[in-house]
Amino acid sequence: VLIKALVGGKFQFPDDVELVSALYVIKFPENFLQPVELEMQHCVTLKSSHEFKYLSFIIAPIDESVPPYKFQFIEGGKFYTDSPYGMIVCSKFCIMGIGKKINGVDPYTSSDEEEDASDP
Numbered sequence: 001v002l003i004k005a006l007v008g009g010k011f012q013f014p015d016d017v018e019l020v021s022a023l024y025v026i027k028f029p030e031n032f033l034q035p036v037e038l039e040m041q042h043c044v045t046l047k048s049s050h051e052f053k054y055l056s057f058i059i060a061p062i063d064e065s066v067p068p069y070k071f072q073f074i075e076g077g078k079f080y081t082d083s084p085y086g087m088i089v090c091s092k093f094c095i096m097g098i099g100k101k102i103n104g105v106d107p108y109t110s111s112d113e114e115e116d117a118s119d120p
Contacts, residue, residue, distance in 0.1 A: 001036055002027040006095065010067035013058065013099065017071075020044050020055070021098035025062070026090055035091035041084050042098040052079045057088045058099040069095055 006023045013019065021042040044055060057077045060069035077088035086098055 001029070001032065003038070010069065011060065011095075012068040012070045014071065014073060016102045017058070017099040018102050019058075019097055020100045021086075023095055023097040025095050027093050028091070035089045037087055037089050038096070039085050039087050040096070040098055042079075042086060042100075043084065044100055046079060046081050046083070049081060051081075054101050055079050055086065056099055056101075057086065058097050060095040062093050062095060071095075071097070071099070073099065 002025070004025045004027075006025060009023075011023070021040050024038075024040070026038070040057075042055065044051075046052065046055070056073045056075075058071040059074045060071045062069070074088075077086055079086045088096075090096065
């Protein structure tokens with residue numbers, strides 16, 4: 001498995017997201033069939049478990065597309081209080097990092113669900 005940190009590039013992140021880790025290209029050999037557990041460092045201090053909802057792994061698939069690479073939130077992964085690391089299982093060629101929602105909204109809630117929740 002090849003894991004390489006990126007220094008720069010053309011990237012498009014979801015709205016209201018702040019990148020809080022390095023971005024890494026993750027590449028698997030063709031005959032490598034098992035997913036791997038990755039540990040990534042982020043720069044957010046988590047003091048309680050309720051703050052985990054503000055962090056998420058973000059991923060941009062690498063295929064025939066050309067930059068800018070479009071990132072999206074992915075479910076899964078683990079974050080820990082008093083630790084600058086998160087862990088996630090990965091099994092495909094991609095660019096991955098960790099993002100923090102700036103406005104504190106759950107990254108997995110669609111805008112339609114947010115509007116429905118605000119209606120009395």
